[in-house]
Amino acid sequence: MVDDNRTEFSVGRDAPTLQMTRVLNAPRSLVFRALTEPGLVSQWWGSFVEEPLETCEVDLRQGVRWRFVERMTDGKHLASSGTYEEIDPPSRLVQTLKFDADPWKGRTARLTFVLDDLGDKTRLTITTRFASFADRDGMDIEGARRAGEVPFERLGRLLNQLQAS
16 A cells, blocks of 8 residues: 555645645655655656656755756656755755746746654645746646646655665
């Protein structure tokens, strides 16, 4: 079993946000490692492609840039980058997100990862705050929901593998 439930997905009414929450069968410290160590991030981050990231640059210090590049099924590259704004292991991580590909090229968002300790499990909530309602509402919300489900599934499998080894 990867985790306890499907991903809960919500669209903010009072703020330009999308939020995904899932309970993972792993302790919070391990989930935080999977969110921040390049060798682990590269195995689960991304939308629909099951391959590891081609580029996974992480320097986990406040104010320092991160960058990920994934190869899509059509062979094109999808790059994203940002800066770490807040690092509070193992409970919270805040980073900016800059979209480096059309149609979102140049737009930014802020990702907040909150890890709630449930003993041998962790509730992970990821809130994406867009610069405006127009940016958020210009997304394919149903596509974003599906795209969010895939990395959560991969993250759950990775956490299970890490605990089994």
